[in-house]
Every structure is written in C-alpha cells, then in structure tokens.
Amino acid sequence: xxxxLFCLLVLFSCRTSSKHAFAPLHSLQAxxxxxxxxxxxxxxxxGGWSKNNSYVIFDFENDETLNVxxxxxxxxxxxxxxxxxxxxxxxxFEITFSNKRLITLFYNRVEIKKLRIGLDENExxxxxxxxxxxxxxxxxxxxxxxxxxxxxxxxxxxxSILFPxxxxxxxxxxxxxxxxxxKPEYDLVLMFDGSIACxxxxxxxxxxxxxxxxxxxxxxxxxxxxxxxxxxxxxxRDKMGIVDRRGAEIVPVAYDKVEPLSExxxxxxxxxxxxxxxVNSSGVLYPPxxxxx
Numbered sequence: 001x002x003x004x005l006f007c008l009l010v011l012f013s014c015r016t017s018s019k020h021a022f023a024p025l026h027s028l029q030a031x032x033x034x035x036x037x038x039x040x041x042x043x044x045x046x047g048g049w050s051k052n053n054s055y056v057i058f059d060f061e062n063d064e065t066l067n068v069x070x071x072x073x074x075x076x077x078x079x080x081x082x083x084x085x086x087x088x089x090x091x092x093f094e095i096t097f098s099n100k101r102l103i104t105l106f107y108n109r110v111e112i113k114k115l116r117i118g119l120d121e122n123e124x125x126x127x128x129x130x131x132x133x134x135x136x137x138x139x140x141x142x143x144x145x146x147x148x149x150x151x152x153x154x155x156x157x158x159x160s161i162l163f164p165x166x167x168x169x170x171x172x173x174x175x176x177x178x179x180x181x182x183k184p185e186y187d188l189v190l191m192f193d194g195s196i197a198c199x200x201x202x203x204x205x206x207x208x209x210x211x212x213x214x215x216x217x218x219x220x221x222x223x224x225x226x227x228x229x230x231x232x233x234x235x236x237r238d239k240m241g242i243v244d245r246r247g248a249e250i251v252p253v254a255y256d257k258v259e260p261l262s263e264x265x266x267x268x269x270x271x272x273x274x275x276x277x278x279v280n281s282s283g284v285l286y287p288p289x290x291x292x293x
Contacts, residue, residue, distance in 0.1 A: 020128045020150055022118030025091040028060040031117060031125055033155040036193075037070075038228035041151050045115055045129050046080070047097075054191035055161060058117075058125070066093065066117070071161070071191070092118035098131070109135045125153040162192045162210065173197070173212075182212040193226045196245055205234075207247045215247025231261040231281065242279065251279045255288070269293055 025031075035056050037043060042056045046068060057069040063086040069079040084095040097113040113131040120126040130148035162173040162181055172184035173192070188200040196207050196215065204218040221235045226245065234243050234253060241253030242261055251258055251270070259268035261281060270277045270288055277288035 020116070020130075020148070022091040022116070022126060022128075023121050023123065025088075025118050028063060028066075028086055028093055030119070031093070032059050033057070033125070034071075034158055034161065035125060035153040036156055036228055038153070040227065041127070041153075042068075042070075045127060046082075054193070055156065060093070063093075066095070071163075092116040092128075120152045122152070125155070127151050127153070162197075164189050164191065171199075181210070182208070190225060193228065194245070196226065196247075198223045198225065207243070216243065216249075220253075229260075229262050233258060233260060244281070250281060250283055252284075 035042070035058065037054055037056055055071040057067075057071070059067040059069070061067055061081070064083060066082045066084060067079055068082060082095050084093050086093050093116070095115045095117070097115065098111050099114075100109065100111040102109040111131075111133050113129075113133075116128040116130075118126050118128075128148065128150050130146075132146040134145055158176050162175060165172045165174040165180060165182075165184060167184040169187075170184035171186045171189040172180060173182040173189065175181055186199040186201050187203075190198045192210065195210055198205055199208055200206075201218050205220040205223045206218040207215040207223065209215055219236065221237055223234050223243075224232045226232045231242050231244050231250070234241050234249070236253045238256070239253050240255050240258045241249055242251035242258055243249050251261075255270045255272050258270045258279060261268050261279070267278055267280045267285065270279050270284070272288040275288035276290045276293040278285040278293070
C-alpha cells in the first residue's frame with residue numbers, strides 16, 4: 001500500500017501544466033514594448049512591486065533573458081532581469097519563479113509558479129501565469145491547488161506617456177523628450193492613465209486631461225487610481241461616490257461605502273447608515289433602504 005501511495009503522490013505532484021495556446025511568434029523582440037499595468041496584473045505576476053507602478057517595459061536581451069522595467073508615479077524606474085527559456089515550437093518564453101517538489105512517504109510539499117509570455121490571436125502580448133501549491137502530512141492535504149490565469153496587454157506608444165515633472169515644490173508633466181507639456185502648478189500628481197490623471201492642489205484632488213484642462217473641480221479628499229478601468233471611487237472626507245473617465249460623478253459622494261464598478265461587475269452595492277442599495281454606470285438603481293443584500 002505504501003509504495004502505491006508514494007507513486008500516487010509523485011504523479012499528483014507533476015499535475016501542474018498549462019495547455020493555453022499562443023499565436024505564431026517569429027522572435028522574442030516582437031514582444032518588446034511598453035505596457036500599462038492594468039489592475040496591477042504585472043505586480044501580481046512579478047511580485048513585490050506596487051500596483052501604483054503604472055507602466056512596464058519589456059526588453060528581451062536575448063533568448064534567455066527578459067529585462068523588465070517599471071515606471072512609477074514619481075517617474076522613477078526600476079529594472080529586474082529574468083532568466084527563462086524560449087520554446088520556439090510552442091511560441092512562448094517561459095520563466096520559472098518557483099519549482100519546488102519534496103515528496104516523501106510522510107511529508108510532501110509542492111510549490112510551483114511559472115509564467116509564459118507570447119502573443120494572442122490578435123497579436124497582443126499574452127501572459128499565462130500558472131502553478132500549483134499544496135502540501136500534506138501523512139493523509140492530511142492542504143493548499144490552493146493548481147491555478148492558471150491569462151491576460152492580454154496592448155502596447156503603449158512611448159510618445160503617448162507623460163511623466164511627472166517637479167520644479168521646486170510644484171509638479172506638472174513632461175514627455176519622454178523632457179519637454180514640458182503641463183506646467184508645474186500642482187502639489188502632487190500621479191501618472192496619466194490613458195487620457196486622465198489625478199492631481200492635488202491645496203490638499204484637494206481633481207482629474208485633468210492631457211492638455212491640463214480640469215475634468216472635475218478640486219473637491220475630493222482622494223481619488224482612487226483608475227488602473228485602466230472605466231470607473232473609480234472618490235472620497236469627500238468620510239463619504240464615497242463614483243466618477244467615470246470623463247470626470248462625471250455618476251454616483252454622488254453621499255455614501256458610507258460604494259463597492260467598485262467595473263466592466264465585469266455592472267452593478268455594485270452601496271451602503272448608508274446600515275442600509276444597503278444598488279448603483280450602476282447610469283447612477284443609483286435603488287437607494288439604501290434594504291437591511292441586507
């Protein structure tokens with residue numbers, strides 16, 4: 001019985017795989033470029049980096065090395081080099097973050113995390129993060145088990161990126177050629193998310209466009225970064241609401257809490273004074289009148 005159990009554990013430990021297909025790839029240099037860190041996905045993949053790292057630069061040095069550079073809200077950069085293998089037959093570059101297997105009759109531990117990088121059918125960058133994590137003591141098992149997630153990313157033209165610029169104690173924006181695009185007049189700024197950015201003046205936050213024109217007034221205590229989404233949460237002291245990328249306040253800042261709206265979740269829950277309601281991209285569906293939802 002013990003030899004059979006041991007063989008089963010060995011087979012179980014080898015179950016991690018990814019069958020996700022990639023489009024034809026003629027060279028790894030076709031993947032070089034700048035990509036937006038939507039929803040912090042790159043931070044999740046590479047680990048240890050803040051979701052506020054707005055852009056990621058891929059630069060394949062050769063068939064065995066990928067240089068990854070992060071552009072932060074302050075305009076600073078941080079680079080790491082990752083070793084991997086180019087599978088030309090299956091059209092992907094694979095990085096192994098962890099590949100630990102300890103199999104004994106009494107104690108077992110498996111920790112695997114891998115990333116495959118290639119192109120999807122629309123020739124966008126495709127990331128496939130997969131792995132497995134579990135352990136056992138005698139016949140007691142635990143862990144998250146096998147997992148796999150796939151995300152496609154569109155390249156960002158470098159000329160479209162505006163970087164924070166500091167002059168004295170004020171901030172504005174510059175382009176990649178260090179030309180001033182928006183003059184420094186703000187107390188604090190964040191990286192542009194497409195065509196909009198969060199800026200602060202006199203301890204209040206607002207949204208501006210790429211020409212520096214205000215999309216909202218300076219009235220918010222804080223604005224959550226959009227991170228590529230269509231909507232975000234805004235705050236005035238202890239109350240919350242939701243604005244869209246045009247700066248329109250689609251849900252008024254009048255609630256104790258409003259769950260995030262996104263393309264995946266078209267309806268979210270609002271709460272006020274212990275009661276619950278519903279909002280969507282058009283505004284308030286039901287005011288907070290329910291005891292539970």
